[in-house]
Amino acid sequence: MSKLDQKPLRVLTVPAGAGTSVWVYDDVDTLKATGEDTAGRMSLTETIVPPRGGPPPHVHANESESLYILEGDLEILGDDGRMVGVGPGGFVHFPQGVLHRFHNPTDEPSKILIIFTPAGFEEFFLEIGQPVVAGRPGPAVDAEYIARADEIGSRYGQTIRTESGGRS
Template identity: 40%
Template sequence: MKDTLAQGDAVEWLGVTYRTILDAADSGGAMSIVDSVSPPDSGPPRHVHEREDEAFVVLSGEIEWWMEGRRGNAGPGDTVFVPRGCEHTFRVVGDLPCRHLVILTPGGFDGFFREMAEGGYAIPEDMEAIEASATRHHLRFTGPPLAADGAEGDGA
């Protein structure tokens, strides 16, 4: 049978819940799908997936997204597509958490979330370990998260 994450057990890292609903093993490596719930005003640092195309399908709540200098908002029923190699980030806006599906092709990046949760890593204290895992998962951090005022920040 599948491992516990593939069966739907969730992991939590920095207040975000990740539940892998399709892992790379179950898709022959073609894709991974993660059901994610992020709290208000949360979001990752700017980053680039060197290997994966990524699609966000917003189920509830709202995000502000930033992609290579362009920005917009997405709410329930909206999808944001991020091609591999494209610098991007997002931030949950409003008072509600955002639930979204993260669809990654090819699969395997969901292992990054698992490693972060299992290690209980904190930012910025554990950046060396976080960046080592990111490198293994073909992820490169490029700058800060979006600020509540929409500012992009000035680099990593």
């Protein structure tokens, strides 16, 4: 039994605007609930996806990822390899081990909730993420950043894939 499984569960309340905010890729990710908060059961991140933003195609070996779209529109990589549009109020579930991605194709930011089950992948966000500082831009998302994300992500069971399905 892990330490997290032994931790007593408690009610968690997180006010609006609270949580640790980091730049990951070109998104702003605010951790609302972590594995430490939920005894490892799940994590919840509020994410702002900028215009034309979103992570590259990737696979999670250890957890499933679900999205709930609060504002804006996203394109989701579907099972058939085509991008499918999802708007506010839409929900998407990416099972563990399935290639997926989300992308904001518009000129306006999108706001989503990301749920990982079980928890753990939020540690990737904290390791690669740079703290959000008001008035300062996020990191450049270039080939070097993607290579670093792939290397760090591999420690958390994530593999970044190219559009053709090969490892980046």
